[in-house]
Amino acid sequence: MKMTYREAIRQAMHEALAADPRVFLMGEDVGRYGGTYACSKGFLEEFGPERIRDTPLSELGFVGAGIGAALGGMRPIVEVMTVNFSLLALDQIVNTAAALRHMSGGQFSVPLVLRMATGAGRQLAAQHSHSLENWYAHIPGIKVLAPATIADARGMLGPALADPDPVVIFEHAQLYNMEGALPDDWRCDITTAAQRRAGTDISLITYGGSLPKTLAAAEQLAAEGIAAEVIDLRVLRPLDTDTIAASLRKTHKAVVVDEGWKSGSLAAEVMARIVEDCFFDLDAPVARVCSEEVPIPYAKHMEEAALPQAPKIVAAVMMVLGK
Amino acid sequence: MPVPYDKAFAQKLLADMLRIRRMEEKCAELYGAQKIRGFLHLYIGEEACAVGALHALTADDNIVATYREHGHALVRGVSMNAIMAEMFGKRAGCSRGRGGSMHLFDAATRFYGGNAIVGGGLPLAVGFALADKLQGKQRVTACFFGEGAMAEGAFHESMNLAALWQLPVLFCCENNLYAMGTALARSEAQTDLCAKAASYAVPTLKADGMDIVAVHEAMKLAARHVRDGLGPFFLELQTYRFRAHSMFDPELYRDKAEVEQWKQRGPLHTFSARLKAEGKLTEEEFLALDAKANAEVQAAVDFAEAAAWEPVADLLKDVHTP
Ligand SMILES: Cc1ncc(C[n+]2csc(CCOP(=O)(O)OP(=O)(O)O)c2C)c(N)n1
Ligand SMILES: [Mg+2]
Numbered sequence: 001m002k003m004t005y006r007e008a009i010r011q012a013m014h015e016a017l018a019a020d021p022r023v024f025l026m027g028e029d030v031g032r033y034g035g036t037y038a039c040s041k042g043f044l045e046e047f048g049p050e051r052i053r054d055t056p057l058s059e060l061g062f063v064g065a066g067i068g069a070a071l072g073g074m075r076p077i078v079e080v081m082t083v084n085f086s087l088l089a090l091d092q093i094v095n096t097a098a099a100l101r102h103m104s105g106g107q108f109s110v111p112l113v114l115r116m117a118t119g120a121g122r123q124l125a126a127q128h129s130h131s132l133e134n135w136y137a138h139i140p141g142i143k144v145l146a147p148a149t150i151a152d153a154r155g156m157l158g159p160a161l162a163d164p165d166p167v168v169i170f171e172h173a174q175l176y177n178m179e180g181a182l183p184d185d186w187r188c189d190i191t192t193a194a195q196r197r198a199g200t201d202i203s204l205i206t207y208g209g210s211l212p213k214t215l216a217a218a219e220q221l222a223a224e225g226i227a228a229e230v231i232d233l234r235v236l237r238p239l240d241t242d243t244i245a246a247s248l249r250k251t252h253k254a255v256v257v258d259e260g261w262k263s264g265s266l267a268a269e270v271m272a273r274i275v276e277d278c279f280f281d282l283d284a285p286v287a288r289v290c291s292e293e294v295p296i297p298y299a300k301h302m303e304e305a306a307l308p309q310a311p312k313i314v315a316a317v318m319m320v321l322g323k
Numbered sequence: 324m325p326v327p328y329d330k331a332f333a334q335k336l337l338a339d340m341l342r343i344r345r346m347e348e349k350c351a352e353l354y355g356a357q358k359i360r361g362f363l364h365l366y367i368g369e370e371a372c373a374v375g376a377l378h379a380l381t382a383d384d385n386i387v388a389t390y391r392e393h394g395h396a397l398v399r400g401v402s403m404n405a406i407m408a409e410m411f412g413k414r415a416g417c418s419r420g421r422g423g424s425m426h427l428f429d430a431a432t433r434f435y436g437g438n439a440i441v442g443g444g445l446p447l448a449v450g451f452a453l454a455d456k457l458q459g460k461q462r463v464t465a466c467f468f469g470e471g472a473m474a475e476g477a478f479h480e481s482m483n484l485a486a487l488w489q490l491p492v493l494f495c496c497e498n499n500l501y502a503m504g505t506a507l508a509r510s511e512a513q514t515d516l517c518a519k520a521a522s523y524a525v526p527t528l529k530a531d532g533m534d535i536v537a538v539h540e541a542m543k544l545a546a547r548h549v550r551d552g553l554g555p556f557f558l559e560l561q562t563y564r565f566r567a568h569s570m571f572d573p574e575l576y577r578d579k580a581e582v583e584q585w586k587q588r589g590p591l592h593t594f595s596a597r598l599k600a601e602g603k604l605t606e607e608e609f610l611a612l613d614a615k616a617n618a619e620v621q622a623a624v625d626f627a628e629a630a631a632w633e634p635v636a637d638l639l640k641d642v643h644t645p
Pocket of ligand 1: 028057059081085088391439440441442468469470471472473499501502503568
C-alpha cells in the first residue's frame, strides 16, 4: 500500500489511540488545527478533546505534565511541534524524565513518548532548522528514535509506547511528504540499525532526513562502479554498534552522514565507536559529512551549502577511496 | 471622538498603514511565485497596532518584535528595499539574506528582530532596559509579542524581573485572539490579559487595536510612564489577523463569518472614512497615497530582483565577531 510518511505517522497514532484508553495525544495545535504537520487531522472529531488535547504555548509545562501523566498511569504521546521549541522543555526531559527511574532507586518508570519534527531544508532560517538529535542521544535514561522510512514511521510508535521508559521520536520535517509503499511486515523493533542498501566497497552510515540523500549518493556511486552499503541507524540511543561493525567487517571503509553540526555530533560518536570496535578492520580513515558550523541561513543557496548533500557525500567517499 | 491630529500627521498614519498593506499583499503574491520562501506571517488587519504604537516612540528607543514584524520594521524606518531584499534572500537585505521574513534586524533604527521563538524576545527586552537603567539612559524598550506568548514561562519571568527591578520596558501585546489555530479561550484560563499582567504589579491598559487613534493615544501614555522612570507598562492591543497564520495554514479552526465580521472593522477603511468625514482626506489624496505606496512596493521588488546573492564563500562569515 502506498502512503506518505505523514499518513504512516497518523495511522500509527490512530492505532494506538484506538487500542489503548491510556493513550492520549497532547501538544500545540494537535486538535483544532489538525497538527502542524497534519499528523493528527481528524483525531479531535474522532477521539474528543480529552484525548486530543490542545495545549497553550507552554512547552516546559506540558512536557512536564506528560511526564507526570505517564507516572500517574497514562500513556501520553506528547508532540512538541519541533525540536527547536523542545529547547524550552529540556529541563523536564533531562532532569526529570531521563533521570527519574535511576535517581529514585528504580522505583519510578516514565512511559512517555515525545514526538517532534526536526531538521532543516525548508528555508526556515536559524531558529527553525535545528538538528539536535545528538543532544538527546547524549542523555542516559531516554531512548532516541529517528524513523526515516514509511515502515519505521508506521512501526516505531507501537514499541515506543510499549517501552516502560521515555522515548523521543524525531521526525525529519523533509520526510512528511515522502511517499512510498508500506510493506506488509512494517512491524519493527526499536533496538537495531538497518541495512538499506547492500554493498561491499564502503559503508555509508546515516539516519533520519539524511537517509534519502545518502541513498541518492549510493546510487550515483553505483553508476561509477562503487558499491556502497547504506546503514540507517534508526535508533540513535542506544546505538546498535553490532550492525555498524558487521558492515565494516565487509567494507573496511566508512563515511558517516549527519545533519547535525560537526563538533560534538552524532557522527563523532559513531566514528568513535568505529575506532573503539573496528579499528583493525579499517582500511582507511573514517570520514564524515555534517552540517557546516553556522546557524542555518535563510537564502536557498546558502542553506543548501550549509547542509549535507549527495554530491558532498560522493566527494567524501571518493576521498576515502583515494580516487 | 474626532481624530485629534492635524491633517499631515493623520495622513502620515494612514500612509504607513497603506505601505504595510500593499507591501504584504505583494509578499503574498511573491510567495506564490516562490520568490519568497520559508515561513511568511502576514500582519494584514493588524496594521494600526504597529503604526499607532511606533509613532509614539522616538528614534532612540529600542524595538524588539516577533516573526510577524514586517510592519514594525517598515514603520520603524527600515527601508522597504532592504526588507524586500531580505525576503528574497539577497545580500542587500537588512539581515544580509540570512534571516528572511522572520528575522528582520536593523542596528541603525535600533530594531532588534525578528524573533521566531514565541516569547523569545521578552527576556531580551528586559536586558536592554536593564542596560539602560544601569547607564542612566531615558530610553524605552518596546517589546511586541502575541497573546500566545503569555502562556510561556518567558512572559512571566520577564514581567516579574521588569517589575521587580523597575525597568523601562513597554510590553506591547498584540492580542489577535489566535495563536496559530488555538483561540485565546482555549489556551488561557484567565482571558483578561491585563489582569494577568497586573498580578506582577505592573500598570496595564487595553486599547482597540483596530483603531489607530486609540492605539496611538494608549501608546503615548504607556511610553510616557516608562520614560518617566515609573517602571514597566503592559499594553494590550485588541486586534485580528485577516489572513492565515502563515502560508501553510488551512484555517480549519475559525469561521469565515468571524473573519468577515472583523474585516468590517479593518483599520485602513475605517480610518480613511473617518478622515474623509472630518475633512482631513479627499478621495484624490487617498488614491495618491495608495499610488505612492504601490510605487514604493514596485521599486522594492525591482531592487530585490536586481540585488546580488551572498556568495557561498561567505557562509561562515559572522559566526563569530572578527
Ligand atoms: C516556543 C515556540 N513554540 C511554538 C512555536 C510555533 N509557533 C509559531 S507562531 C505560534 C503562535 C503564536 O501566537 P501569538 O503569540 O498569539 O502570535 P501571533 O502569531 O498570533 O501573532 C506558534 C505556536 C514557536 N515559534 N515557538
Ligand atoms: Mg495571536
